[in-house]
Amino acid sequence: MQTKSQICPIRWQDNALFLLDQRRLPAEETWLRLDNAPEVAEAIRNMVVRGAPAIGFAAAFGVVLSVLRHGSAAGWRNLVDSDIETLAAARPTAVNLAWSLGRMTKLLAAESDDLARSLLDEAQDQLKTDREQNLRMGQAGAELIEKGSKVMTHCNAGALATAGYGTALAVIRVGHGQKKIEQVFVGETRPWFQGSRLTAWELAKDGIPVTLLADSAAAQAMQKVGINWLIVGADRIAANGDVANKIGTYALAIAARHHGAKVMVVAPHATVDMSISDGSGIPIEERSANEILDAAGIENCLPEITIANPAFDITPAALIDFIVTEKGVFRAPFEGAFSRLKPGKMT
Amino acid sequence: MQTKSQICPIRWQDNALFLLDQRRLPAEETWLRLDNAPEVAEAIRNMVVRGAPAIGFAAAFGVVLSVLRHGSAAGWRNLVDSDIETLAAARPTAVNLAWSLGRMTKLLAAESDDLARSLLDEAQDQLKTDREQNLRMGQAGAELIEKGSKVMTHCNAGALATAGYGTALAVIRVGHGQKKIEQVFVGETRPWFQGSRLTAWELAKDGIPVTLLADSAAAQAMQKVGINWLIVGADRIAANGDVANKIGTYALAIAARHHGAKVMVVAPHATVDMSISDGSGIPIEERSANEILDAAGIENCLPEITIANPAFDITPAALIDFIVTEKGVFRAPFEGAFSRLKPGKMT
Numbered sequence: 001m002q003t004k005s006q007i008c009p010i011r012w013q014d015n016a017l018f019l020l021d022q023r024r025l026p027a028e029e030t031w032l033r034l035d036n037a038p039e040v041a042e043a044i045r046n047m048v049v050r051g052a053p054a055i056g057f058a059a060a061f062g063v064v065l066s067v068l069r070h071g072s073a074a075g076w077r078n079l080v081d082s083d084i085e086t087l088a089a090a091r092p093t094a095v096n097l098a099w100s101l102g103r104m105t106k107l108l109a110a111e112s113d114d115l116a117r118s119l120l121d122e123a124q125d126q127l128k129t130d131r132e133q134n135l136r137m138g139q140a141g142a143e144l145i146e147k148g149s150k151v152m153t154h155c156n157a158g159a160l161a162t163a164g165y166g167t168a169l170a171v172i173r174v175g176h177g178q179k180k181i182e183q184v185f186v187g188e189t190r191p192w193f194q195g196s197r198l199t200a201w202e203l204a205k206d207g208i209p210v211t212l213l214a215d216s217a218a219a220q221a222m223q224k225v226g227i228n229w230l231i232v233g234a235d236r237i238a239a240n241g242d243v244a245n246k247i248g249t250y251a252l253a254i255a256a257r258h259h260g261a262k263v264m265v266v267a268p269h270a271t272v273d274m275s276i277s278d279g280s281g282i283p284i285e286e287r288s289a290n291e292i293l294d295a296a297g298i299e300n301c302l303p304e305i306t307i308a309n310p311a312f313d314i315t316p317a318a319l320i321d322f323i324v325t326e327k328g329v330f331r332a333p334f335e336g337a338f339s340r341l342k343p344g345k346m347t
Numbered sequence: 348m349q350t351k352s353q354i355c356p357i358r359w360q361d362n363a364l365f366l367l368d369q370r371r372l373p374a375e376e377t378w379l380r381l382d383n384a385p386e387v388a389e390a391i392r393n394m395v396v397r398g399a400p401a402i403g404f405a406a407a408f409g410v411v412l413s414v415l416r417h418g419s420a421a422g423w424r425n426l427v428d429s430d431i432e433t434l435a436a437a438r439p440t441a442v443n444l445a446w447s448l449g450r451m452t453k454l455l456a457a458e459s460d461d462l463a464r465s466l467l468d469e470a471q472d473q474l475k476t477d478r479e480q481n482l483r484m485g486q487a488g489a490e491l492i493e494k495g496s497k498v499m500t501h502c503n504a505g506a507l508a509t510a511g512y513g514t515a516l517a518v519i520r521v522g523h524g525q526k527k528i529e530q531v532f533v534g535e536t537r538p539w540f541q542g543s544r545l546t547a548w549e550l551a552k553d554g555i556p557v558t559l560l561a562d563s564a565a566a567q568a569m570q571k572v573g574i575n576w577l578i579v580g581a582d583r584i585a586a587n588g589d590v591a592n593k594i595g596t597y598a599l600a601i602a603a604r605h606h607g608a609k610v611m612v613v614a615p616h617a618t619v620d621m622s623i624s625d626g627s628g629i630p631i632e633e634r635s636a637n638e639i640l641d642a643a644g645i646e647n648c649l650p651e652i653t654i655a656n657p658a659f660d661i662t663p664a665a666l667i668d669f670i671v672t673e674k675g676v677f678r679a680p681f682e683g684a685f686s687r688l689k690p691g692k693m694t
Contacts, residue, residue: 026645189563197643204652205649210653212655214562219660220660220661247567248564250570292559295643296544298543309564313570
């Protein structure tokens with residue numbers, strides 16, 4: 001079995017952090033070199049790096065840069081704490097960011113002899129652990145897939161959002177390496193085009209056959225091509241198995257059920273939020289109308305027109321067949337299934 | 348009852364044809380003045396005017412312009428025939444274009460005393476008849492709708508594609524005038540954005556509350572808002588009731604069925620093609636990959652990525668509740684229902 005993924009959007013080299021600039025994909029593969037923590041915070045804010053796990057790891061390396069810069073100065077700890085605050089504020093809503101920085105802060109308190117080295121080891125370890133977990137999810141998910149499968153995915157639950165392999169795309173990578181997956185289909189993923197710009201690119205880079213299409217063409221592809229699996233990531237999973245994911249996932253899950261395709265959600269167990277009993281408790285972020293209008297070249301919209309731009313939707317557990325985590329595979333029905341997981345904690 | 352529609356994209360005035368330039372909507376309401384047939388052909392080719400019926404009517408006025416220009420010249424008939432050929436070639440696949448020009452050619456052969464006048468009368472009559480038929484469909488469709496309905500539509504089956512009112516949007520206009528329809532939802536309609544650019548604009552212009560959203564957000568809107576009806580147009584209807592319409596219609600019909608919303612297709616009876624037994628016989632136009640890539644700002648796509656860009660999809664008759672034509676309303680099941688229509692003929 002061969003599972004490819006040369007793609008990791010985060011690299012440490014020559015005492016600097018290098019980030020693959022995702023704003024420029026797929027036109028250019030530009031790596032930005034960042035030498036201090038405020039630069040890292042700015043890169044997170046500006047979406048050079050995206051995807052909750054990847055954001056956290058970038059911030060962890062930002063702390064290493066801060067200590068390398070300030071570690072020998074008088075009052076260095078205040079300077080580093082200030083940098084950590086800046087990093088934490090870059091995308092305040094990402095759980096992983098706070099988690100990664102929390103691990104770094106704990107190490108700072110321990111005050112080891114070679115602090116920069118131990119912080120760097122921790123940051124590298126976060127990357128490595130994420131890659132291992134993703135590969136484990138990939139293997140667990142791929143076991144469910146039959147030979148000759150055609151798969152649909154949505155948005156980018158890929159290497160570019162993580163330290164490598166991705167979540168849904170880890171399953172697709174392993175499944176393709178095992179020669180079980182023949183072809184992958186991905187919608188462009190309006191309004192941000194993560195499918196067009198990121199997923200199609202990273203699958204093609206890894207030599208996995210991929211077809212890109214408008215989101216609204218997915219149902220017809222299911223009908224004509226015979227899609228066997230819809231495999232997606234998750235932003236949050238409620239205790240009953242309802243899944244919040246990128247807008248459009250729900251429509252795909254309905255179409256998958258209609259065509260007899262199975263639905264697999266792939267996410268680290270920390271995505272399960274046991275404090276939320278069902279999907280109705282998950283807040284849905286409403287984003288700017290410009291994301292809808294800009295691509296159509298509309299600068300001035302009649303004020304009477306209402307624009308709805310929800311970033312996520314809720315796919316009810318009843319439409320999901322499998323939820324794959326690094327701690328095991330859950331099979332529908334999901335009610336009560338997650339009690340063996342430690343809820344809301346990152347490993 | 349009040350049914351608004353100030354919008355007609357075609358106007359004859361001061362011996363010239365005026366077309367509402369749909370390429371500039373919704374940013375600008377620019378009317379282009381056209382003084383001769385080659386200019387009309389170019390406007391059709393360049394999508395100044397779009398929608399099969401509207402294209403036909405514009406071409407009919409093009410013939411009037413040709414006769415006004417050449418009618419007193421020696422060998423005028425050859426000059427006019429040449430103009431008609433140019434008009435017919437502007438969008439060779441639109442059935443309505445050939446039909447409209449056929450009516451004009453028949454009049455030319457009759458050689459009446461005031462030829463320009465009789466041609467102009469015919470062109471004006473085509474416009475008038477279309478508006479009347481659309482209003483009739485609107486009234487028939489609106490009778491099916493309950494008070495307090497929320498409606499979803501797709502693409503632009505509107506006034507802008509016809510001589511006024513539209514097809515699906517005629518039902519929505521009448522239903523809103525009868526205070527039965529509270530709110531209309533329309534997806535942006537990738538890849539051409541007819542929803543964003545045309546439908547949202549023309550409904551808002553007529554004072555009909557409209558919400559614009561990404562195509563992939565439609566299913567969630569059905570779930571959260573409680574949509575009662577999906578009302579769409581059709582490009583072709585097979586003898587068994589399968590409907591070819593803008594890509595994305597099929598996904599919406601599946602989602603409508605899933606949420607218990609009813610599906611109404613509104614189209615002139617000439618759209619029913621009795622020579623095609625079911626949807627599998629309807630050819631689906633595959634359009635340029637650039638339509639998918641351009642809006643995402645992708646100039647160079649990895650050559651390994653396959654782009655699928657079907658312009659239409661087939662919604663099986665089994666997902667459709669009503670097909671409304673100007674000759675009557677058909678209720679599912681549709682097998683054998685269309686035999687009382689004269690198939691494939693334009694009225």
